[in-house]
Amino acid sequence: MTDFQDLIDAHRKIIFKVCTAYCRHADDRQDLAQEIILQLWRAYPGFDGRVKFSTWMYRIALNVAISFYRSQRRHTRHLVDDEAALLNVIDESGTPSDEMRAVWQIIEGLDELNRALVLLFLDGNSHAEIAAVLGISESNAATKLGRIRQQIRRQVQRAA
Amino acid sequence: MTDLDELKQAWAVQDRRLDETVRLNRQVLAAITMQGARSALRRMVWSDGAQAALWLAAALFLGRAIADDWATRGLFSLAVPVDLYVIVMLAATARMAIAAAGIDFGEPVAILQARLLALRRLRIRVTQFAVLAGIAMWAPFAVVLSRLTLGLEIDSPAWLTANVAFGLALVPISYWVSRRYADRMAASPFWQGMMRDVAGHSMRRALESAATLAAFTAD
Numbered sequence: 001m002t003d004f005q006d007l008i009d010a011h012r013k014i015i016f017k018v019c020t021a022y023c024r025h026a027d028d029r030q031d032l033a034q035e036i037i038l039q040l041w042r043a044y045p046g047f048d049g050r051v052k053f054s055t056w057m058y059r060i061a062l063n064v065a066i067s068f069y070r071s072q073r074r075h076t077r078h079l080v081d082d083e084a085a086l087l088n089v090i091d092e093s094g095t096p097s098d099e100m101r102a103v104w105q106i107i108e109g110l111d112e113l114n115r116a117l118v119l120l121f122l123d124g125n126s127h128a129e130i131a132a133v134l135g136i137s138e139s140n141a142a143t144k145l146g147r148i149r150q151q152i153r154r155q156v157q158r159a160a
Numbered sequence: 161m162t163d164l165d166e167l168k169q170a171w172a173v174q175d176r177r178l179d180e181t182v183r184l185n186r187q188v189l190a191a192i193t194m195q196g197a198r199s200a201l202r203r204m205v206w207s208d209g210a211q212a213a214l215w216l217a218a219a220l221f222l223g224r225a226i227a228d229d230w231a232t233r234g235l236f237s238l239a240v241p242v243d244l245y246v247i248v249m250l251a252a253t254a255r256m257a258i259a260a261a262g263i264d265f266g267e268p269v270a271i272l273q274a275r276l277l278a279l280r281r282l283r284i285r286v287t288q289f290a291v292l293a294g295i296a297m298w299a300p301f302a303v304v305l306s307r308l309t310l311g312l313e314i315d316s317p318a319w320l321t322a323n324v325a326f327g328l329a330l331v332p333i334s335y336w337v338s339r340r341y342a343d344r345m346a347a348s349p350f351w352q353g354m355m356r357d358v359a360g361h362s363m364r365r366a367l368e369s370a371a372t373l374a375a376f377t378a379d
Contacts, residue, residue: 009184013179016178034192042265063265085279113170113269114376122171135270135271136377
C-alpha cells in the first residue's frame with residue numbers, strides 16, 4: 001500500500017488538474033478526487049506496466065472525471081469527513097494570473113472530451129501519449145488540437 | 161495570449177507552482193484505500209447482482225407453480241406472461257451486473273466511455289420496460305401473487321378484464337406524466353431519474369453523448 005501511496009503522491013498534480021478542469025466547486029473537486037483515488041486503488045493490482053504509470057493514471061482520472069461530469073449531480077456521499085480534505089492547496093487565497101484565468105476559461109468552454117485533450121496537451125504530453133490515454137489515433141489527436149488552436153485564435157480575434 | 165503554445169507556457173509556470181502548493185493528505189489517502197468499497201460503480205454491481213438473484217428466485221418459484229398447476233387453465237394463462245416478465249428482468253439485471261463488473265477505468269478514455277454509455281442505454285431501456293410493462297401487467301401480477309402466496313382466488317373474468325384494460329390505459333398516462341413532470345421532481349432524485357428514463361429524456365442525453373464520442377473518435 002505504501003508503494004501505491006508514494007506513486008499517487010508523486011503524481012498528485014494530475015489529480016488536482018483533472019479535478020480543477022471538471023469541477024467548479026471545491027466540494028465537488030474533493031468528491032471527484034476521492035472517487036479517482038478509489039478507482040486507482042481498485043485498478044492498481046491490474047496495472048502491468050505496459051503503459052507508463054502516468055498514462056494509466058491519466059486514463060483513470062479522466063474516465064472518472066468525464067463520468068462524474070456527465071452525471072451532473074452533486075454527490076452527497078463522502079468517503080471521509082469533509083474537514084479532512086484529500087487535496088490541500090496551500091495558497092488557495094492567491095489570485096490566479098491573467099494567463100491562467102485565460103487557460104481555465106478556454107478549458108471550461110470545451111466539451112468533456114476535448115477538455116481532456118487540451119489538458120493532456122498543456123501538460124506536455126506528446127501526440128503519441130495523448131493518443132494512448134484517449135484511445136484515438138495520433139493523427140486524430142493532432143488534427144483536433146489544430147482545430148482547437150484555430151478556434152482559440154478566432155475567439156481572441158473576436159474579443160480584440 | 162493568442163495561441164495554444166503560449167497557453168502551454170503559462171501552464172508550465174503554474175505546474176511548477178503546484179509542486180509547492182498542492183499537498184496530498186496522506187491520512188485521508190490511507191483512509192480511502194483501507195475502507196474503500198463504496199464507489200458508485202461497485203454499488204451498482206452489488207445492487208444488480210442482488211436484483212438478479214431475486215428475479216431468479218421469482219422465476220423458479222413461478223416456473224414451479226406453473227408446472228404444478230398446468231391443468232388449471234386460468235392460472236396458467238396469467239402466470240406465463242408474469243413469468244416471462246420476470247425472466248426478461250432476470251436476464252437484463254444479470255447482463256447489467258456482468259457489464260458493470262467488467263468496467264475497467266484503466267482502459268483508454270474513448271473505449272471506456274463507449275462501454276459506460278452502452279451500459280447507461282441498457283439501464284434506461286430496462287427501467288422503461290420494468291415500469292411500463294409492470295404497470296400494464298399489474299392485474300395478472302395481483303391474481304398470480306394472491307393465489308400463490310395467500311391462496312386467494314380472484315376468478316372474476318369481468319374484474320380481470322376491467323383491470324387489465326385499466327393497466328393498459330395507465331401506460332400512456334404514465335408516459336405523459338413522466339414527460340410533463342419529470343423536471344419538477346428535483347426534490348426527489350430517485351423519482352426524477354426514473355421519470356426521465358421512462359419519458360426518454362435520459363435516453364436522448366445518452367444518445368447525444370454517444371454522438372459526441374463518435375465525432376471525437378472519428379478520424
